[in-house]
Amino acid sequence: MNLHHLVIVAAGLTAAAVAQATITDGNMKVTYGALSPTSQSPRSFALFGDALAIDHGFQSGWYYRIAGDTREFSLRNVGGVTQVVGPVHADRDFADVDARGLLKASIDYDIYDSGPASGVAINRLTLMNRSNAPVTVDVFCYHDLDIAGNFANDVCTGNNSSHKVTDPSGVSVELRALGNDLSAVGVFPTVRDLLTNTAVDDLPGTLPPFSGDYTGAFQWQNRTLQPFEQLSFVVWQIVDTAGSALPLVQQYGAGSSSAFEIHTTTIALQDNSAPRTLQVQMKGAIPGVQYLFLACAAPSAVATPFFGVDLWVDYSSFLGTYGHGMVVSPTGEASEPFSIPPSPYLTGIMVFFQAFAEDVTAPNGFAHWSAGLGVRVGKV
Numbered sequence: 001m002n003l004h005h006l007v008i009v010a011a012g013l014t015a016a017a018v019a020q021a022t023i024t025d026g027n028m029k030v031t032y033g034a035l036s037p038t039s040q041s042p043r044s045f046a047l048f049g050d051a052l053a054i055d056h057g058f059q060s061g062w063y064y065r066i067a068g069d070t071r072e073f074s075l076r077n078v079g080g081v082t083q084v085v086g087p088v089h090a091d092r093d094f095a096d097v098d099a100r101g102l103l104k105a106s107i108d109y110d111i112y113d114s115g116p117a118s119g120v121a122i123n124r125l126t127l128m129n130r131s132n133a134p135v136t137v138d139v140f141c142y143h144d145l146d147i148a149g150n151f152a153n154d155v156c157t158g159n160n161s162s163h164k165v166t167d168p169s170g171v172s173v174e175l176r177a178l179g180n181d182l183s184a185v186g187v188f189p190t191v192r193d194l195l196t197n198t199a200v201d202d203l204p205g206t207l208p209p210f211s212g213d214y215t216g217a218f219q220w221q222n223r224t225l226q227p228f229e230q231l232s233f234v235v236w237q238i239v240d241t242a243g244s245a246l247p248l249v250q251q252y253g254a255g256s257s258s259a260f261e262i263h264t265t266t267i268a269l270q271d272n273s274a275p276r277t278l279q280v281q282m283k284g285a286i287p288g289v290q291y292l293f294l295a296c297a298a299p300s301a302v303a304t305p306f307f308g309v310d311l312w313v314d315y316s317s318f319l320g321t322y323g324h325g326m327v328v329s330p331t332g333e334a335s336e337p338f339s340i341p342p343s344p345y346l347t348g349i350m351v352f353f354q355a356f357a358e359d360v361t362a363p364n365g366f367a368h369w370s371a372g373l374g375v376r377v378g379k380v
């Protein structure tokens with residue numbers, strides 16, 4: 001190997017930059033800072049929700065700890081990270097978290113404006129075990145809010161799954177987690193230090209009320225993922241609204257490969273101002289093959305063998321199949337649009353999807369199956 005070859009090899013090993021991502025809907029805007037290839041610190045975070053256009057955020061980040069690790073780790077720009085930023089949705093896909101060969105991760109960001117000074121942003125992490133053995137992981141989601149751009153007068157109320165931060169400006173931002181086991185609030189940088197230091201820490205359960213420079217985090221403990229199993233972790237950022245019927249997207253169960261996935265890039269929202277479309281999508285299929293989406297009204301909590309595939313939806317609650325006669329795109333993707341009409345009666349309804357695509361190299365010799373995708377139609 002000569003020097004010229006070394007330069008080429010080095011260039012090939014350099015991670016592509018993952019720049020900051022901004023999504024906007026009306027008065028609502030969030031910006032998540034660029035990912036670092038080295039730093040374990042949370043990234044910059046800006047949250048705008050009101051007509052004053054004042055930033056109520058400071059930092060945020062997702063952290064994980066696999067059983068046996070000696071510390072928590074930030075999701076960094078390591079192991080192949082790609083980013084797509086759309087107007088109201090952005091995602092960051094981590095092909096191989098920290099290049100350990102254990103986890104694939106996707107972060108999905110959504111935003112929805114619900115009036116001149118309110119709305120909801122969604123911060124969702126989905127992990128997949130890409131190895132051939134079970135992986136047990138703890139997951140943490142950290143936020144530092146500074147309401148109205150200053151922190152000395154901030155007050156937090158709430159509980160283990162809800163941190164509602166406000167100040168004399170009257171602006172209120174609630175961070176709400178789904179299904180977490182622990183949480184903590186504390187003055188900067190006490191919570192952040194637990195996640196960035198070189199020791200194993202569980203969140204200490206220091207709950208609201210709290211006054212001062214709010215920082216907080218939520219923790220999901222000891223989640224064991226079987227090979228190719230996926231699990232979603234959700235934190236809603238709720239600005240000046242009750243957030244009583246929030247939309248939800250969750251991946252669950254195990255597909256037949258680490259490459260073939262079901263997902264969506266749209267927020268599942270019933271909107272009285274206009275019909276909205278939910279796009280249920282697949283990726284990682286072979287271009288040109290036939291595919292199918294299956295929709296049911298209930299999930300299957302365990303893999304149900306069904307003519308050679310594992311079902312993660314409850315077929316006794318069958319709603320429909322979609323994609324007949326259609327083929328996967330040249331990029332290995334397919335999608336089906338579902339219109340959500342402006343009807344108040346849809347709020348809270350959960351629908352479960354699974355995707356299938358022909359592939360003779362799949363374990364059953366004819367088709368890959370995805371994990372399950374649960375979608376709850378919400379209203380903001």
Ligand SMILES: [Ca+2]
Binds near residue numbers: 146151152154
């Ligand atoms: Ca403040």
Ligand SMILES: [Ca+2]
Binds near residue numbers: 072193196199
């Ligand atoms: Ca720690």
Ligand SMILES: [Ca+2]
Binds near residue numbers: 058145188214
């Ligand atoms: Ca703060």
